[in-house]
Amino acid sequence: MDFSQKNVIVTGGASGIGKAVVKGIVEGEGHAIIVDLNMEAAEKLRQELGETRSSVYKVDLGDSNEIRTVFGQILKDFGQIHVLINCAGIVSTLPFDQVTQDEWNKTISINLTGVFTAISAIYPSMKENSYGRIVNVSSVAGKIGGGLLGTSAYAASKAGVIGLTKAVAREGAPYGIICNAICPSLTMTPMTSNINDEKRKKIISGIPLGRGASTDEIANVINFYASDLASFVTGEISDVDGGITMDG
Numbered sequence: 689m690d691f692s693q694k695n696v697i698v699t700g701g702a703s704g705i706g707k708a709v710v711k712g713i714v715e716g717e718g719h720a721i722i723v724d725l726n727m728e729a730a731e732k733l734r735q736e737l738g739e740t741r742s743s744v745y746k747v748d749l750g751d752s753n754e755i756r757t758v759f760g761q762i763l764k765d766f767g768q769i770h771v772l773i774n775c776a777g778i779v780s781t782l783p784f785d786q787v788t789q790d791e792w793n794k795t796i797s798i799n800l801t802g803v804f805t806a807i808s809a810i811y812p813s814m815k816e817n818s819y820g821r822i823v824n825v826s827s828v829a830g831k832i833g834g835g836l837l838g839t840s841a842y843a844a845s846k847a848g849v850i851g852l853t854k855a856v857a858r859e860g861a862p863y864g865i866i867c868n869a870i871c872p873s874l875t876m877t878p879m880t881s882n883i884n885d886e887k888r889k890k891i892i893s894g895i896p897l898g899r900g901a902s903t904d905e906i907a908n909v910i911n912f913y914a915s916d917l918a919s920f921v922t923g924e925i926s927d928v929d930g931g932i933t934m935d936g
């Protein structure tokens with residue numbers, strides 16, 4: 689996919705799905721701006737890719753003030769951001785009656801408010817440039833209420849991302865801002881590496897394709913929506929879930 693002349697922010701770009709997204713952007717000749725908390729992993733990736741092909745910024749996506757400050761700096765440093773890919777996220781796996789207020793607040797703060805704030809920090813500049821591509825990473829949990837790994841707080845945060853995606857798509861369309869989301873199911877990343885064999889088998893038994901996804905299989909779809917190949921698609925919530933949802 690062609691990302692030449694494009695500056696692309698990837699939150700959570702240091703690991704898992706985000707890392708595969710970053711690699712795809714750089715392969716497409718774009719400049720990837722990795723926004724993450726894990727500076728060690730982000731720097732390692734930047735070195736791997738060749739130092740001039742990506743940049744790294746430290747942001748805690750649970751801290752709205754920090755997001756606005758650092759994204760403001762990114763805009764100053766790059767002039768124009770063409771694409772924003774919101775990939776960073778955490779999972780919450782507690783049964784409903786064990787979800788504390790802190791667990792709820794933290795999950796919503798990073799997975800939903802963080803996505804809102806990141807978009808909000810870049811949207812005016814995209815509007816001014818009459819060009820923007822935003823891809824949000826939701827989850828099958830946001831559609832079916834969890835049931836694989838994440839539970840209520842996670843499912844609610846990811847369902848919120850679906851509503852936010854549609855609203856930004858609707859309001860951004862007159863200004864050339866396109867916004868879509870993808871809903872992955874089980875993907876082999878550090879987030880899912882601790883699932884025990886029994887649980888993994890149970891999850892996989894519910895996936896029609898009978899396996900989890902590689903990070904590339906998810907990143908390919910994210911990068912499609914981030915690219916101009918998808919220039920007439922907006923407000924789409926795309927299942928990349930091995931056939932779990934099939935909701936039309």
Ligand SMILES: NC(=O)c1ccc[n+]([C@@H]2O[C@H](COP(=O)([O-])OP(=O)(O)OC[C@H]3O[C@@H](n4cnc5c(N)ncnc54)[C@H](O)[C@@H]3O)[C@@H](O)[C@H]2O)c1
Nearest residue numbers: 700703704705725726748749776777827872874875877879
């Ligand atoms: N792995 C799966 O099975 C799966 C399934 C559905 C959806 N997802 C979603 O895909 C996205 C990527 O997940 P992954 O599996 O690649 O996870 P991962 O843990 O490998 O990567 C998540 C990245 O986000 C970063 N991050 C976490 N909290 C942050 C914060 N507060 N501020 C800045 N960065 C932060 C981490 O440092 C890490 O680099 C998440 O939004 C996740 O909910 C994953």
